[in-house]
Amino acid sequence: MKFFLKIFIFVLPLSEAYAEGQKSAGLPQMDISTFPSQLFWLIVTFTALYLFMWKFVIPRLSTTIEERKDKISNDINEAENLNSEASKILENYDDKMNSASLESNEIVSSSKATMNEYLDKLKKDNEIKINAMITESEKKIHQQKQQSEQEIKKATIDTIKSIVSKYVETVPSDDEISKKLN
C-alpha cells in the first residue's frame, strides 16, 4: 500500500494541475461542509442494515445452519443405530447357524449309533441262529453216519453170510462175523 501512496503523492501535483479552476483546491475528503450529511446518512443506512441483519438475517441463517447440523447429526446417529442393528442381526444369524449345525451333527451321530446298535444286534442274532443250525446239521450228519455205518455193517455181514453159505455148511452167526470184522 505504501507503494501506491508514494505513487499517489507523486501524481497528486499533476492532478492538481488538471484540476485548475476547481473551486476548492483541497481533497473533497477535507470539505467539512459535507460531513454532517455523510454522517447523517451513514447513521441512517447503517442502522437500517444493522436492524435488518440483527432481526432478519442472523436468526434465520443461524436456525437454518443449526437445523442442518441437527439433521446431519441425526442422520449419522440413525445410520449408526441401523448399523449396530444389522450387526446384531448378523450375530444372531451366525449363532443360529452354529447351533443348527451342532444339532444336525448330533442327529447324525446319534442315528449312526442307533444304526450300529441295530446292526450289532442283528449280527448276534444271526450268529446264534447259524450256530444252532450248524450244531443241528452236525447232529444229523452224525446220526446219518452212524446209521449208514450200521447199514454198511449189516450189508457187509449179509454179503459175507451169503458168500460163506455158498462155500461152507455151517454159517457163522452175525456176532461172530462182526467180531472177525473188527
Next chain:
Amino acid sequence: MAADNPIDPIHQFEISKIAEMQIAGIDISFTNSSLFMVFAIAATMTLFILGLSKRSIIPNRMQMLSELSYNFIANMLRDQVGDQGRAYFPFIFSLFMFIFFCNFIGLIPYTFTVTSHLIVTFAFAGLIFLAVTLIGFMKNGLGYLRIFYPSGIPIFLAPLIVPIEIISYLSKPISLSVRLCANMLAGHSILKIFAGFIVMLGFLGFAPLIFLVVLYALETLIAALQAYIFTILTCIYLNDALHPDH
C-alpha cells in the same frame, strides 16, 4: 469545474447534492455518497433476501453465499474473541457487509466509493473505539487500565511503556480509519490516472491498459482485503476489551 476535465482523479471523490435537506440549519442533503450507502445496504439486503427466500437443508447458490459470509464472520469472531463476542456479532457482520459492498461498488466505473471518505471510516473507527473502551471498563472496571501496563514488564520500564501503550491505544481509531480510507482513495485515484493515460497516449495506450487490468485485479483483492482487515481489527480490539490480561 473539474467535470470539464475527464482525467481528474479526484473528481470521483467529489460529493454532489441530489436532494437538498436541512435539519435545524444543518445541511444533511441526500448526496451521491448517501445514494451509494443506500446501494451498499440494498446490495447486502438483496443478497440475504435472495439467500433466505428458500431456506433448505441443501442450499442453493444464493443461500450458500449468505451462509458462507455468515460462517466467515462468525468464525472470525469466535477465533478472535471467543464465545463472549456472540453479542457483538450483528454489528461485526453488518460492518463487514457494509464496508465490503461499499468497496466493491466503488470499483465499478462512474460510481462513488463511500469508504474513500475519511469521515465515514472515522465514524466507524470512532464508534468502535468508544464502544470498545466502554465495554472494557464495563466488563473489567478499573482493571481495564491493565492494558496500558502489560504483565511481566519490570516496574522501572513503566514510565516508558505506559505512555507508549496509551498513545498506541489512542491512535487505534486513527490508524483503523486512515488505513481503509487511504487504501480506497489511493487505489481509485491510481485507477483513474491510468485510465486517463490510456486516453492521452492514444495508440500507445495499450501499455497503461495492461497495467490497468492488473491494477484492477489488485484493487479487487484490496477491496475485499480491507473490509476483512477492518473487521478483524475490530474483533481484536473487542478481544482486548473483553480479555485485557492478554
